[in-house]
Amino acid sequence: LAKTTQPISMDSYEGQEVNITCSHNNIATNDYITWYQQFPSQGPRFIIQGYKTKVTNEVASLFIPADRKSSTLSLPRVSLSDTAVYYCLVGDSRLNSGYALNFGKGTSLLVTP
């Protein structure tokens, strides 16, 4: 079972770059790494997904080292609206369903002026 570990909370000021690191030491060969964002009283929202090296989209970047035992979500120049919980997920290919996603507790990011 690919378990993830990420900080419980982080604080940042507006305009700064925020990096949230997730550890997943038991990641399997076929597992992808996916990050979701969740605001209070809303369902999670997909941010970015990657398998190795670096992935970038209009919202964030995802850095994955060669051993894939960790990953870092990078949010450039955060704003107050980026205050949310961020979940790092790794696909569990062991289960019969192939890829059940385990959310864990996530990282609560607080952005202040």
Next chain:
Amino acid sequence: EAEVAQSPRYKITEKSQAVAFWCDPISGHATLYWYRQILGQGPELLVQFQDESVVDDSQLPKDRFSAERLKGVDSTLKIQPAELGDSAMYLCASSLRDFTDTQYFGPGTRLTVL
């Protein structure tokens, strides 16, 4: 942009009563998921459908919970009887083909059991 629909958004019930939640996934999405999220924790997968078939219900408390997706489109999650510990947010999500695709979540149903 297409969205996952859920109803009701809020439900208050007394323990031992029956409750039901409804989910309409994004059109064309084959896979549908039901999650339960307790306050302060991440979502926990209850059941996963591929079309009308259950592919994972290992974490569904089958003595009181049931889920169906009869025509492979919308889905209903039922709890009977409800217990105090069932108070949580119930989230529905869907993905295009299978479990490797991005999941799109609905707004959820907030259940309070008194």
